[in-house]
Amino acid sequence: MIEKIISKYKKQSFLIAYSGGLDSTVLLYQLIEISKKFYINIRAIHINHNLTSLSRKWTEHCKKICDINHIPLIIENIEIDNKKNNLEEKLRIKRYNIIYNHLFSNEILLTGHHMNDQCETLILSLKRGSGPTGLSSMSFETLLGNKKIIRPFLKKTKKELLFWAKKKQLCWIEDFSNLNIDYDRNFIRKKIIPLLEKRWPYFLNNCFRTTKICQKETRLLNYFLHEKIHDYIQYDNSLNIENFKNTTKEICTALIRHWISLKKIKMPSYKNIQCIYQQMIFSKTDASPKIILGKHEIRRYRKSLYFIKTQSNLRNTLLFWHNTKINLTLPNDLGNLIEDTNGITIPAPENNELINIRFQYEGYVLILGRNKKRKIKKIWQEKKIPPWLRNQIPLLFYNNSFISALGVFVINTNNRTKKTWTISWQNNLRFSYQNSFEFY
Incomplete structure (x- = not known):
């Protein structure tokens, strides 16, 4: 059924998303048969969603099938509140995150999605009012991060998979939650598609053709946008x-x-x-x-x-740096403050002054090299620092005296001693060549 597809990836390794249901069972046994002709490595992964009391039995079934066929099986569990909204989407995201973490760099993920699944996805996209990208539904081959997913059954119907499974006398799990039409996909599967197929026997094939057209149109649009962007x-x-x-x-x-x-x-x-x-x-x-x-x-x-x-607002944060020989770690992954010889030179604190870091200041300041005070908001604008970064820059204080916005400016403090020290801010912010901040 999929031998020609898999034969293109000779000497490849495959990880099968194996639920134990009809689709993934057919996929598993197809790969086992193909492995007798081509040298391929096969592993399987089973995700237990723990949504029913039968979940453990399904896991045991998958383990038994893989043991009999000498297929290494990874078993993972998901714990999620099944009363949450958008449960299907949350489970899908969790499932793919788990699978991604188990995929080897040279391994391809195979899923059992077929033409019926594609049609369901198309109808769900229509319900959401999606454009051509959404109506493209699933692609035969896509990327999960930097790793590849292939859906070899996309041109096959559920009936074709069922026919093959019965012919081979396979044993698979029937998930009775698939009968619950409270879930949108199940409603489409059980109520809508049978009705449409009865009226128009070629409806599934036409849906598949629509997704292919939308995929081509989307690729073409993206090509021109990529040039223009x-x-x-x-x-x-x-x-x-x-x-x-x-x-x-x-x-x-x-x-x-x-x-x-x-x-x-x-x-x-x-x-x-x-x-x-x-x-x-x-x-x-x-x-x-x-x-x-x-x-x-x-x-x-x-x-x-x-x-x-999105970063947490730090305007009410106050950090004391009691021992400057130890690096001070800043919140929001903003890096560290270090006393060394490579940093900004600023007036040194007096022995009895508390060194502290804040992230908010209002009012006028006189910065080094100027002869007139200006509102700090105007200084931020002059330095081309966007509003969302202004409360992410550490402001150095001695007691309540504002000394420096580290990496940006130093306050003019003529009444202080000439003693200085240097601080380096190892951070995720840096000046660009246009004297404005970039944030990574």
Whole structure:
């Protein structure tokens, strides 16, 4: 059934996602038969979702089948509250994370997804109002991180797999939770597709053809966007939107979407992309709009969009550095402060002064080299430091006296002794050649 596909990957290693159900059982036995003709390494992984009292028996079944066929089996368990919303999606994410961690660098993951699964995914995408990318559904070959997934049964129907399994007298697990139509996918599988197939016998094949067309259209669009996006992406990976107001909405949203796709996160919905376009392009010039995308956010600064990791606000954080011979670790993975000879030279503290680090200051400051005080907000703007980084920069104080924004400026302290010391900030922030901060 899939011999020609697998034969292309001679001398390869394969990890089978083995649930014990019909699809993965057929996949396992297909690989066993193929291994008699071609030299391939086979392993299997079984994820116990612990959603039913039968889960342990299913795990034992998978172990027994793999033992009989001398297939190394990895068994992992997932513990998750089955009352949570979006349970299917949460389980899928956890499952793939576990599998990814077990995949060898030279190993290909094989799954038992077939044409019926593809049709279900297409209908779910239609329900969500997805565009061509979402309607592309599953690809025959994709990447999981930097590792490969192949779905060799995508051109085969469930009926074909069932016919082969019965012919070979295979034994597999029937998961009765698949009958629960409270889950969207099960509802589509049990209620919608049988009805559509009865009316239109070639419906599955036509769904498959639609996904192939959408995949080709998406690849073509991405090719042209990839060529065009380089005109807008800047040295710090921000997106230049200076001329977006004079560009059609369709082109702007396509460029924003492609820019986000390069970040390797789950693609935002159509609605979110429209929201990013409206808020980022058309809000007031002095505004600082923010769109949250999971653990990341998109921010606008001046005439560019930035994709950054969300950081905890440190404005009320106070750290004491009692022993400067020991490195001071900063929160939010901002690195360490070290007393050495390579850092910034600043006035030294008096013996009785407490060295402390803060991340917030309001008011006017007189920085070294100036003869007039300015609001610290103006200093941040002058140094081209975007708002979301201003409370991530360690501010050095002696008691309550502001001494330096480390790596940015030093306060003019003429009333202090001439004694100095040097501090290095080993950090994830650095100045660019345009004198502005980059954050990694």
